Amino acid sequence: MFPEGFALAACLMVQISDVHLTTTGSLAPGVRPGDNLLRGLRLLDVAGIRPDIFLLTGDLADRGEAACYDNLARIIADAATRSGAGIIYVPGNHDDRDTFRRQLLGGTGPGPGGTGGGPINQTHWRGGLRIIALDSTVPGEDHGVLDDQTLGYLKSELGTAAPEGTVVALHHPPIPSPIRPMAEMSLRDPERLRDVIAGSDVRIVVCGHTHHAALGTLGSIPVWVSPASAYLADTTSTQVFHGVPGTAFSRIDLSGDGPMVTVIPVPPEAAG
Ligand SMILES: [Fe+2]
Ligand SMILES: [Fe+2]
Numbered sequence: 001m002f003p004e005g006f007a008l009a010a011c012l013m014v015q016i017s018d019v020h021l022t023t024t025g026s027l028a029p030g031v032r033p034g035d036n037l038l039r040g041l042r043l044l045d046v047a048g049i050r051p052d053i054f055l056l057t058g059d060l061a062d063r064g065e066a067a068c069y070d071n072l073a074r075i076i077a078d079a080a081t082r083s084g085a086g087i088i089y090v091p092g093n094h095d096d097r098d099t100f101r102r103q104l105l106g107g108t109g110p111g112p113g114g115t116g117g118g119p120i121n122q123t124h125w126r127g128g129l130r131i132i133a134l135d136s137t138v139p140g141e142d143h144g145v146l147d148d149q150t151l152g153y154l155k156s157e158l159g160t161a162a163p164e165g166t167v168v169a170l171h172h173p174p175i176p177s178p179i180r181p182m183a184e185m186s187l188r189d190p191e192r193l194r195d196v197i198a199g200s201d202v203r204i205v206v207c208g209h210t211h212h213a214a215l216g217t218l219g220s221i222p223v224w225v226s227p228a229s230a231y232l233a234d235t236t237s238t239q240v241f242h243g244v245p246g247t248a249f250s251r252i253d254l255s256g257d258g259p260m261v262t263v264i265p266v267p268p269e270a271a272g
Contacts, residue, residue, distance in 0.1 A: 010164065011129050014044065014051040014085075014264075015250035017171075017208025018059040018228035020094065021068035028243070033062070033230040034071065036247040040229060040266040041079045049251070049264075050083035052126055057208035057226060058092020058137075058171030060100070069103035088124050090133045092171035092209060093142045093185075097135070121153045128163030129254060136172040136187055144172025144187040144209070151196055158200040165203040167254070173207040173225045175216035179233060181241045182210045194219045204259040206252065211243065213250075213263055224261050226250040 020033045027033050044051070054076055061068035080087050089104045091097060101120055119135035132154060136144035146154075158166065174190030177183045186209070187193070197205070198219045205223045211233035214225035232246035247266040252259055 010256060011052045011126055011254040012050070013053040013055050013167070013252040013254065014049070015055045015057060015206055015208075015226045015252055016040070016229050017057040017226040017250070018092065018211055018230055019056065019072065020059055020062040020228075020230035021072055022062050023065055023067050027062060027230060030245060031231050034075075035269070036266065037075060037229050039269065040247055040249050040264070041075070043264070043266055044079070044249075045082065051085045053086045053088060053131070054080055055088045055090070055131070055169055055206065055252075057090045057169055057206065059094040059208065060089065060092065060104075061096070062094055064094065064096025064099050066099050066103050069100060073104055086124060086126055088122070088131055088133050088169065090169050090171055091120055091135055091137050093137050093144070095137065097137065097139060119147060119150045121150055123157055130157075130162035130164075130166040132157055132166055132168050134168065134170040136170040142185045144170070144185075145189070146170070146187065146193055151192055155196050158196070158202070161201045164254070165201045167252075168197065168202050168205045170205070170207055171209050173209060173214065173216075173223065174205065174218050175214065175223050175225070177210045177212070177214065178235055178238050179210065179212070179241055180239055182233065185209070190218060197221055203254065204252070204261075206250075213248070215261075222259065224250065224252070227263060
C-alpha cells in the first residue's frame with residue numbers, strides 16, 4: 001500500500017528512443033517504425049498516461065532525412081498537445097545534425113538549435129526540474145563522444161543548482177552493453193562525464209542507442225538505457241547484434257524521493 005496522498009510523480013517523463021523513421025515506412029521486413037511509434041502513443045492515450053515531457057533520445061530518422069523529422073514533429077506535437085507536454089529532441093548517430101537542427105529545432109539562429117555544425121546541447125525546464133540534453137554524436141561515426149565544448153557546457157550549466165535537480169539525457173550510454181558490437185559503439189571516455197556530474201544535482205542520466213533496457217551507475221548516479229521504439233535487441237546474442245521485432249517506451253517518474261523508471265511494452269498489432 002502507498003501512504004495516503006502518495007503522488008507517483010512530480011514530473012512524468014515518457015522517453016521514446018531509437019525511432020528510426022524511414023521515408024518508405026519500412027525499415028526491414030516486418031519492421032514499420034512509424035506504425036510502432038503511433039501504436040505506442042495510442043497505448044498511452046488509451047491508458048490515460050499524460051506525460052509532462054516527451055523525451056526522444058536519438059536515432060529519430062534512420063537516415064537523417066528531412067521528411068522523417070517533419071513527420072516525427074507532427075506526430076509528437078499532436079501527442080504533446082493532448083497532454084500539455086513539453087518535447088525534447090536529442091540527436092543520435094543515425095541523425096543528420098544539420099537537418100535535425102533545422103527541422104526539429106528551428107535552427108536558424110542562436111539558441112538550442114543554433115547554427116553551424118557544432119554539437120546540439122540544450123537545457124530545458126519543467127518547473128524546478130532541469131533537463132540537460134547533450135549531443136554525443138560524432139558525424140559519420142557510430143560511437144559517441146562528449147567533446148570539450150559539450151562537457152564545458154554541462155559543467156557551466158551545473159554550476160547553478162536546479163530547485164528539483166537535473167536529468168542529463170544523451171544518446172550513447174556511458175555504461176557497457178552485454179552485446180559486444182554495441183559496447184564498442186558506446187560513449188568513449190565515460191569517466192569524463194562521471195567527473196563533471198560528480199557531486200552535482202544530477203539525479204539520473206538517461207540514454208538510448210543499444211535498443212535494449214539497461215541500468216547501471218556512473219559514479220553514484222543511476223544511468224538508465226531505454227529500449228527502442230523501432231525494434232529491440234536480442235541480449236542473448238552477445239557477439240553479433242541481432243534485432244528482434246518489438247517496441248517499448250520508458251516511463252520516468254521524478255518524485256521528490258528520486259527517479260523511478262519502468263518499461264512500457266507496446267504490444268504488436270493484433271493479427272487479422
Ligand atoms: Fe538506434
Ligand atoms: Fe544509435
